[in-house]
Amino acid sequence: MKPLTLLLGFTALLLSLTDAASFDSGIINGKKAKVNSLSYMASIQMNGKHKCGGFLIRNNFVMTAAHCNVSGNSLSVVLGPHNLNDVQDSQRFSVASFTRHNKYTGKPLQNDIMLLQLKPPVKLNKKMKLATLPKKEKQLKNGTKCIVAGWGVTKTEKPTTANLQVVDVTVVDKEECKKVWNKFKTEITAEMICAGGYKTDKGACQGDSGGPLMCNGVATGIVSFNRGGNCNYPDVPNVYTSISSYLPWIKKILKKAN
Helix, strand or coil: CCCECCCCCCCCCCCECCCCCECCCCCECCEECCCCCCCCEEEEEECCEEEEEEEEEECCEEEECCCCCCCCCCEEEEECCCECCCCCHHHEEEEEEEEECCCCEECCEECCCEEEEEECCCCCECCECCCCCCCCCCCCCCCCEEEEEECCECCCCCCECCECEEEEEEECCHHHHHHHHHCCCCCCCCCEEEECCECCCCECCCCCCCCEEEECCEEEEEEEEECCCCCCCCECCCEEEEHHHHHHHHHHHHHHCC
16 A cells, blocks of 8 residues: 655545555544543644644644644644534634654654644633643553544545544554564654554544544654555554654753743
8 A cells, every 4th residue: 555645635535655654644433522521632724624633732832743744824723623613713823833853754754743833822721721741751561541533534535524533542562563564664663652553443544643642641642654545444553653752852842932
């Protein structure tokens, strides 16, 4: 199967790059999230249309995936929405700047993390809260139960959904993940997490990269890629950027903005 371009469209009709991963993920076999239960979630939009997921980590910063192609005056971030058809003006924020990781590469996809600085800063409330980040670098244990959320497609080759979806996923053993992905000539690095989408019908699919992998209430990963467009019967684990691996870089960017 072929991967997708860095441009994350509102549909699953995306272009291909190499014979590896699909740089675009949503939620498969999840359920509608309860209102205000995931108040850190962000919809990154171009021309008012959902493009990528993200999550609020400070009152003026959203974290997302670096492969999300964001640029231009039409870029905005919507915070606290559960239904993208019901967005208030007070929920939409402009982006002052964005910073991809300095070692980000799209081919192969590595260091897939980016920060968006918002303007003006967010006034936190029950609809807009901060996601908790890891305090130190830590490897997740095999079998750890997590959740992932987004507005992506709910079935292979189906349209994206307006309602925020959430699903339970389980962390996959890293060595097994490496072995499986190696068959498709895709490297799984120490800065990645594998969870869901393997030996299960739950996980990520096209439409919403950049959202958080939440484990024990902590934003542990960023939705990065899966394989091709096959979401109903995935044969490889979904892959996330490990946030704890980038804590020094995150702190450096946030400090510069003070």
